[in-house]
Amino acid sequence: MPRTSGPTARFYAATALWLLGMLVVGLAYFLLTSPLRGPWRVMEEVVVWTGLFLPFAAFVGGLRVHRMAGPGSVLARAVLLAILSYGLLAYGGPLVNYQGDLAAGLDVETRFPFGPEVPGALRDLRAHVEANPPARPGFSTDAPLALPPNWLTYLLHLPAALAAFSVLSALLGWVAGFVTIMKPPAPRRNARWFLGVALGVVFMVTLMAAGDWVRRDPAHSGVLAAWGPLLVPGVCLAVLAAIVRRRLGQLRTSFTWDPP
Helix, strand or coil, X not given: CCCCCCHHHHHHHHHHHHHHHHHHHHHHHHHHHCCCCCHHHHHHHHHHHHHHHHHHHHHHHHHHCCCCEXXXXXXXXXXXXXXXXXXXXXXXHHHHHHHHHHHCCCCHHHHCCCCCCCHHHHHHHHHHHHHCCCCCXXXXXXXXXXXXXXXXXXXXXXXXXXXXHHHHHHHHHHHHHHHCCCCCHHHHXXXXXXXXXXXXXXXXXXXXXXXXXXXXXXXXXXXXXXXXXXXXXXXXXXXXXXXXXXXXXXXXXXXXXXXX
């Protein structure tokens, strides 16, 4: 990348490069370990994984421009990633999934009684289930009318929560750059790798645990299960920001930041 490129180009280029790397690895694993799938299923994996991996790749974007842009500038650029992530997860994935089932000749009227599982359809499905509680709640994709209302609420909020993680992830990358800036090159690189991987793994583990928790009992809050895991990166961001303010305040002021 040319040295004259600005923070916007560097932020999005770094994010896109890491996103592409994660997609290549994920898709290769999917193709090697799954039965032969049609083009619609492959497209669904690409769309959903892009929306899912994008928030994690935003960490690298924030890290890439930590010496060139302020937190407000990073936040503004990360919002665009969040919008893209939400669009892919809330609309792109469900629409491709629906078209894939339709192309495969499956009974889409039974599997999708209110159409593709975009937010509007999920709200309609939840309203129907609340008005007509299933005798035996379950989680089979072939029996959507038996899904518990709290699980539908969770599915409705999850894409937005994951998209919001894009902003926190980018800011975490930006702060991580300052936290590790005083280390020699090799230890600095290792520390940044560790922070990025550790934060991503902890968030994913928390997210999976929250999903299991909401499935165990219809009384468990789907909203809490979807948004609660964001407390983990939020607390980490607050801690790292406090470290930056305490130890590197004078160093930070020596950099010239471009306006957003």
